[in-house]
Amino acid sequence: MAPSVATATQIDGSYLEGGGQVLRNAIAYSALLKKPVVIDKIRGNRDPPGLRPQHATGLELVSRLSRDSVLTSVQRDSSEIAFQPGTLVTGSFSADTKTAGSTTLLLQVSLPCLLFATHPDSNSGSGSDLQLRGGTNATKAPPIDFVNFVLFPFLDRHFGFGPKLVIRKRGYYPKGQGEIRVENIPALTKPLPSITVTDRGNVTLIRGRAYVAGTIPSHLVRVMADAARKKLREAGYGQRMVDIDEEMEPPHAAAGSGSGIILWAETDRGCILSGSAIGERGVKADETGRAAANELIENLAHGGCVDEYLQDQIIIFMALAEGESQVVCGPLSLHTRTAIWLAELMTDAKFTVTEGGVDSAEGD
DSSP states (O other): OOOOTTTSEEEETTSTTOSHHHHHHHHHHHHHHTOOEEEESTTTTSSSOSOOHHHHHHHHHHHHHEETOEEEOOSTTOSOEEEEOOEEBOSEEEEEOSSSOBHHHHHHHHHHHHHTOBOTTSSSOOOEEEEEEEBSSOTTSOOHHHIIIIIHHHIIIIISOOOEEEEEEEEBTTTBOEEEEEEEEOOOSSOOOOOEEOOOOOEEEEEEEEEEETTSOTTHHHHHHHHHHHHHHHTTOOGGGEEEEEEEOOGGGEESOEEEEEEEEEETTSOEEEEEEEOOTTSOHHHHHHHHHHHHHHHHHTOOSBOHHHHHHTHHHHHHSSSEEEEOBSSOOHHHHHHHHHHHHHSSOEEEEOTTSOEEEEOO
16 A cells, blocks of 8 residues: 555655656665655656656656555656555566656666565575666766766776676667666675775776767767867877777667767776767757767866766765765765755765765765
């Protein structure tokens, strides 16, 4: 049965970022900690507000991961949902947004849950895998390349687990129809370790991937890459430090037409920071290349160890880790402030933000 208002944690879905992130983080914590939630004013800061298909898909996916859970009022444009969690179980799961809704955001809500799942027939963990369909490279969400080249390497290096990502087909707006598979998601038998990431070190190499697919003219991939190279060179990153691949995706590897570029800087202390841009109608290819380079340059200029996308995505892992974690980052994004608010609301973790210093969290 659905949780009663008296027993459930009430969450204002319009607070701070006021979008889909509130939904994703809230239901993940609910499933992980077995705390029922009622979320109202869903996506109250968006136009239009309320549930969209991709958000409903993420909620329904977590409900399937949480055996015997009850999820109510999940329909298009709904402004309130309730979730009574069950028991997280390992296995093979799939989800399809049936739109160009982001597969990376489906992964964001489901990965923490599966880390602490147990085998449905025992108390031991045997691992899980996910098959997710939808958009892979779209605006308003990190591209799947960010997961591959930034997020997963960070999780592996600092938290000690590294799932395998297989990109079977890329999906672009408006078709979607991309498909990714995430394999070897471990079922942890002990808490995540605390992390200390406070020394970025020096940039040793900047890698990148520029791509076009479908009906986008193939020569534009070089235009994007060259514009990014020029901008990085002007910022002091010479030709020997920059290695950008240029790819024309074959028809079998992509659904629809799209383009974009992701850049990531690697340092001698193991940090990886990125910048990316998606090709959009009416925006010239060289502008897309420069936009990605500018984003990376800005992420490097603040001296932090993580970029703006990674910043908010690691909050849930810091909150679940034992002991005190410390991370040096740039100015906190609104997404990060929202992630911290939800972590402190739903868990016993306490975050301390020191301007000009480090962000720390004392986990459960």
